[in-house]
Amino acid sequence: MPALIWAGTSGGLSQADTAAQDSTRTAVAAAAPGVKGKVYAGYQGWFAASGDGSPLNNWTHWGTSRPSPGNQTFELYPDVSAYPDNVLFQTGYANLGNGRPSKLFSSYPTAVVDLHFRWMQQYGIDGAAMQRFGSDILSPGSPRNRQRNDITLKARDAAQKYGRGFYIEYDLSGLTDANIVQTIRNDWTNTINNTMKLTSSPAYAREGGKPVVELWGLGVSNRAGTLQQSLELVNWFKSQGAYVIGGVPRGWRTDSNAKPGFGPVYRALNMVSPWNVGSAAVNNELFAADQAQLKANGQDYQPVIYPGFAWSNWKPGSARNQIPRQAGDFMWKQAVGVTRSGANSAFIAMFDEYDEATAIAPAAEDSSMIPTNQYFLTLNADGKAMSSDFYLRLAGAAQKMISRQSPISETVPIPLKQ
DSSP: OOOOOOOGGGTSOOHHHHHHHHHHTTOOOOSOOOSTTOEEEEEOOOOBOTTSOSSSOSOBSSOSSSOBTTBOOOSBOBOOTTSOGGGEEEOSSOOBTTSOOOEEEOSOSHHHHHHHHHHHHHHTOOEEEEEEEHHHHSSTTSHHHHHHHHHHHHHHHHHHHHTOEEEEEEEOTTOOTTTHHHHHHHIIIIIIIIISOGGGSTTBOEETTEEEEEEETTTOTTSOOOHHHHHHHHHHHHHTTOEEEEEEOTBTTTTBTSOTTOHHHHHHOSEEEEOOTTOOSOOHHHHHHHHHHHHHHTOEEOOEEOSOBOOTTTSTTSOTTSBOOGGGHHHHHHHHHHHHHTOOOEEESOSSOTTTTOOOSOBOOSGGGSBTTSOOBOTTTTSOOOOTTHHHHHHHHHHHHHTTSSOOOSSOOSOSOO
8 A cells, every 4th residue: 555644734634645545445455354463452432522413412532511621531632633624523622722723523423433544554553453332232222332333333444445454342341240241242143243244344353263352351350240250251252253352450460450360261361461551660571471471371462552641631630641651662662572572462552542641643742732721631741742643653663563574672763753
């Protein structure tokens, strides 16, 4: 595919970008991609706005209603300059520092999902783990359920169009011990396979011919599922011919900050993906120990890396810039540790998580790109100026290093601006 040109700061797509986009419309997705030797990004797809034509048709995740000073649940302001005008919605904030209106995107329009997957292709991210929350699937046919299904189908189409992979990642949030097993089994059978037929897509990730599914929250203290229920669910998916990834606590090997006694669940998984978000230190010894344990067990490893974290707008009293991005050094050190551990796969948390400031998608560079009357984290918070697409570029560089397409570099190998 021809290289695409970032044209966000000019307010739209360049002629070269548009031509490249047109050429990809005839592209045919390759044989179903795998997850081993690949780097996927978690995809939330959960932002909505009043007037966006979605089943929810209301402001969601940006704020509890129209975002305005003091009413926001996100920390990192996106750079929306590359989005079409018809997918942007006016907020209640003052204009940005550069004088432009303070608008935000909805995740629902097809053009938004298409743009996100085009960026994945452009920057070299292998695909998306499509988040599917327990609270979204409890009531089939509800607006929340239809919202999630519609966005997932749009992601399928975009993945096929741009030659990216995708798979379903169930987040056990919103479920209880009383409904966890049956709710997820019903959704996988009735909706994912029989209705949406997602696993029949040529872009749906497979390992050894088996469709990939992730269960995030196994062994996590505040998620549903007893030991017996969790093991039952993992084994049921395997009986359905699936390759099962487990999103597990960071301390899964030692029962640290985790439900005790979940070893049988972890050992039943095909691939283990310990959650790393929230850890302010880069612990390369942890990556190495996880890899060694899983290799001894004959299991695969998908370590999690992320750019930084903060949620002071959502959780008042929390520190601003709580886990600094260190101008890319923080995520890059994790990528180096993953590579040195011997792992050749990774999960980037997250593609579009502006709520907790873990997004790698384009973000405000400085105060000129955020409203003048509300605090938001910007990419220059650590004292270095960088382009709004820096973390997409960094993710692409990490993908090449982790998958052994490029040698290990101890320092960030890309310029802050381009």
